[in-house]
Amino acid sequence: MSNPPLHDWNLAPKAAIELQKQLAGRVELEDRLERIRHIAGVDIGFEESGDITRAAVVVLAWPPAAPGEFEVVEQVVHREPTRMPYIPGLLSFREVPAALAAFDKLTTKPELVMVDGQGIAHPRRLGVASHLGLWLDLPTTGVAKSRLCGRHATPGDERGDWMPLMDGEETIGVVLRSRTGVKPVFVSPGHRLSLPTALEWATACLGRTKLPEPTRLADRLASRRG
DNA sequence: GCGACAG
DNA sequence: ATCTTGTCGC
Structure with a gap:
């Protein structure tokens, strides 16, 4: 993949927050998708008591052979x-650099x-x-296991089943019951797609577990199990 | 000042 | 996120 215009990642919290405000203006929430043939999943794990960041990308073929049965086309791991440190609200500065490096190793280009985390x-x-989507210039959707901000029923x-995730009058995502009887996940568009579309794809990728495949x-x- | 707080 | 065994439930 190409080298996106990287900015300085090692910023003080205050500077990082200002940069986020700038970058948020570039996020696109209109659908701008190519025909989907491959969907990538990204997550970050840690080793050595947190000293090593481990980024994992798994590419699945779309559509699945059978509902919920996806074929793994490619998978890569990058360690650095x-x-x-983890600071609520500044997660991307900790995880995105490693994720981008993992994408550089990828042969397949997902649409x-x-x-794993929030979009908008x-x-x-x-x-x-959203941050990753901007630098990859690809449609991204966030699927988080818990809430960062916003209110919901x-x-x-x-x-x-789902309910909107609201921040005042603004709808910033949905709380989706991905599996009966299990805590819901938080879905929000990252970049280049709308909330309805983000919800559609998150739902379409569900297998029989809480998280989409x-x-x-x-x-x-990323947790060196798979 | 007092909570809340993705991974 | 990560450290960790068994155990409850479909």
Whole structure:
């Protein structure tokens, strides 16, 4: 893949926050997708007590052979020294550099990328999925296991039930019951796609577990299990 | 000042 | 995120 215009990642919190406000203005929430043939899942894990950051990308073929049965086309792992501590709201500065390096190793070019974390459901509308989407210049959607910001009612108990995630009058994502009887996931568009489309793809990629297949497989690989 | 807080 | 065994439930 090409080398996106990287900025300085090692910024002080205050400077990082200002940069997020700038970059948020570049995020596109209109659908701008190519025909989907490959969907990538991305996640980051840590080794050596957190000293090593491990980025994993798994590419799945679309459509699946059978509902919920995806074929893994390619998967890569990239390890590098951890550069930033975890600070709520500034997650992308800790994870995106490693994710970009992992994408550089990728041979397949996905038309859609699912990221473990928030898209625009972020205080400044620049969660890790949005930030990564800008630098990859690819459609991305965020699927997080818990809430960062916003308020919402409890979605129904049936798989597929959802409720909007609101920040004041603004709808920033949806809380989706991805599996009956399990805590819901938080879906929000990252870049180059709308919320309805983000929800459609997150739902379309569901297997029989809580997380959509792209993110679930990347999660396993990043935690050196898969 | 007091909570809340993706991974 | 990560450290960790068994155990409850479909």
